[in-house]
Ligand SMILES: Nc1ncnc2c1ncn2[C@@H]1O[C@H](COP(=O)(O)OP(=O)(O)OP(=O)(O)O)[C@@H](O)[C@H]1O
């Protein structure tokens with residue numbers, strides 16, 4: 257029983273970052289019907305950006321959050337302008353190819369800039385954990401989880417309650433009508449892309465205390481988060497969030513009962529089973545958003 | 547005073563030429579009805595006015611300003627409101643959110659609040675339903691919402707694409723009454739594009755008949771309504 261509860265706790269904490277990335281992907285998909293296969297590469301890039309700023313300042317991972325958010329927003333802006341924007345509204349094949357291409361480009365760019373050997377961002381709390389009764393919560397994961405929750409809540413508030421969120425939802429539903437009302441759809445797309453990328457990037461940065469920085473570290477995160485997005489019903493923020501946590505739990509339970517290498521496999525198995533019975537996702541309505 | 551002036555507009559979808567040398571105008575506060583059957587090019591003309599489709603030839607001015615130089619999302623700021631075919635209400639947003647977005651181009655939030663109150667005053671049904679999603683409204687209510695939203699930006703002119711589409715005859719009558727009232731009370735010009743010839747011409751000052759992308763008749767609405775040729779072509783009498 258201890259193992260089970262402990263692995264659920266671990267899973268929820270780890271799932272927070274999946275949920276964060278999944279919500280980032282969802283914001284982008286919800287507004288412009290574009291699946292961001294480059295999310296893993298941005299996750300990776302953010303760790304390198306963190307390392308880069310650290311090498312001048314010596315800041316720790318949490319002090320680095322604002323700097324990395326700004327730098328990744330800048331990279332997001334540039335990549336949107338030169339890679340995403342030109343293919344928006346074209347065939348979905350084109351948009352898929354562009355984000356996949358962007359992913360390769362960024363993964364190789366970091367090798368060119370930072371070399372091929374894995375880096376570490378030193379952290380004093382790498383091995384610190386909190387004890388609650390007989391259970392342990394790794395401190396870096398706990399903080400990552402809490403930041404993820406705050407960001408997801410913030411973004412859902414933004415989308416559902418703010419003026420900008422309204423214009424996002426209007427553009428998502430009908431870009432032509434949105435333009436008739438005075439909303440510049442390009443601007444909405446750009447900002448949605450930046451928000452999605454920054455969420456993913458902060459997810460990456462928050463895991464630097466417990467992960468080596470190398471150029472493929474983001475790949476499994478991208479895969480799991482994309483699965484959470486699909487299970488969550490494509491375009492549904494709440495669904496993506498819950499499924500992110502759920503996949504974290506599944507991975508952790510499988511790792512606890514079998515071996516750490518089995519965790520991801522467990523996710524794939526569960527994903528395939530759910531997908532077989534509910535192809536529209538757990539939270540997906542038959543009629544999809546948009 | 548001339549408000550909207552369309553002169554010599556031609557346009558095409560790819561190789562398909564749809565509009566040929568179309569000229570029409572709408573004066574301030576005037577209701578003008580453009581009638582024509584399926585595929586005549588009515589929707590295309592309105593989409594051109596909103597900047598969603600380019601012209602191959604011709605000029606369009608609104609209040610003396612070259613409209614073709616104004617970006618689509620900026621046209622609402624020069625006084626143009628467009629109710630597209632199918633009403634264009636945002637089904638997943640609430641009634642209130644639709645109204646708020648109608649005033650997106652207004653700078654002052656106080657003005658926005660006032661306009662929402664005015665809309666609720668004009669359409670009490672919308673106040674009752676304000677927190678419901680627009681998709682849950684009936685067709686007639688959605689048309690009311692579309693009109694209310696189009697008024698939110700304090701336009702000089704509203705272009706409406708087939709406001710009668712999909713509505714029961716009694717509701718259509720009601721909608722046209724509202725359009726007429728709004729226009730005369732607030733001095734807003736209306737360009738209605740319709741297949742429903744009798745209803746739309748009976749509230750209009752002037753009318754145009756569009757056939758296969760060409761204006762074939764124009765004149766006082768009354769005269770067009772009484773015209774033998776038009777009656778036999780469009781009403782079969
Ligand atoms: N997106 C498009 N691509 C190609 N051709 C189009 C497109 N939209 C409309 N057309 C064609 O342009 C012509 C005019 O269409 P339009 O929609 O303007 O007609 P309409 O007068 O509004 O008809 P209706 O009363 O049925 O709405 C039609 O022949 C139509 O088939």
Ligand SMILES: [Mg+2]
Pocket residue numbers: 588589590631707708
């Ligand atoms: Mg039409």
